[in-house]
Amino acid sequence: xxxxxxxxxxxxxxxxxxxxxxxxxxxxxxxxxxxxxxxxxxxxxxxxxxxxxxxxxxxxxxxxxxxxxxxxxxxxxxxxxxxxxxxxxxxxxxxxxxxxxxxxxxxxxxxxxxxxxxxxxxxxxxxxxxxxxxx
Numbered sequence: 001x002x003x004x005x006x007x008x009x010x011x012x013x014x015x016x017x018x019x020x021x022x023x024x025x026x027x028x029x030x031x032x033x034x035x036x037x038x039x040x041x042x043x044x045x046x047x048x049x050x051x052x053x054x055x056x057x058x059x060x061x062x063x064x065x066x067x068x069x070x071x072x073x074x075x076x077x078x079x080x081x082x083x084x085x086x087x088x089x090x091x092x093x094x095x096x097x098x099x100x101x102x103x104x105x106x107x108x109x110x111x112x113x114x115x116x117x118x119x120x121x122x123x124x125x126x127x128x129x130x131x132x133x134x135x
Contacts, residue, residue, distance in 0.1 A: 003077055004068025007084045011057040011064075014087055018050035021095075039100035049094035053087060056114055060087065063121040076124060079117050086113025 025043045026032060035044045064080045072080070090110025097104035 001068050001071075004064050004080065007064050007068075007080055008061045010084050011061050011087060014091060015050070015053050015057050018046070018053050018091060022046045022050050040098060045094055045097075045100055048100060049091045052094065053091055056087060056118070060084070060114075060118060060121075063118065063125065066125060067121055070128075076121075079120050082113055083117030083121065086110045086117060090114060 022043075025046045029043050031043055035041065035047050038044055060083055064083070067076055067080065087110065089106045090113075093104040093107025093110055094100060097107060
């Protein structure tokens with residue numbers, strides 16, 4: 001369970017850190033609300049990185065919490081770690097690339113890792129639920 005709590009904390013830090021980064025960007029650009037939709041605009045990239053993290057972090061945290069509360073094996077622990085690492089890679093790719101309109105390797109790997117690890121964790125919960133239903 002300690003690993004799960006640590007990983008959930010990292011997800012929360014990502015969301016709140018990106019939120020602060022958006023606020024600092026708004027202050028620096030004197031943009032109190034909204035943003036342009038220019039994919040190369042730094043504030044827009046910050047807003048989208050935060051929004052994307054806020055979309056995926058809660059369900060990933062929930063999956064990690066539930067799986068982690070049942071003493072997962074090494075493989076599932078690795079999946080959970082890779083899932084959180086993928087969220088960080090995705091955010092870095094959105095912020096470091098010149099534009100969201102261009103393919104950025106970190107963003108791609110982060111998105112792919114998020115989908116794969118999220119699906120694996122979800123399927124594991126479905127498997128466990130079926131086992132309990134059939135008992």
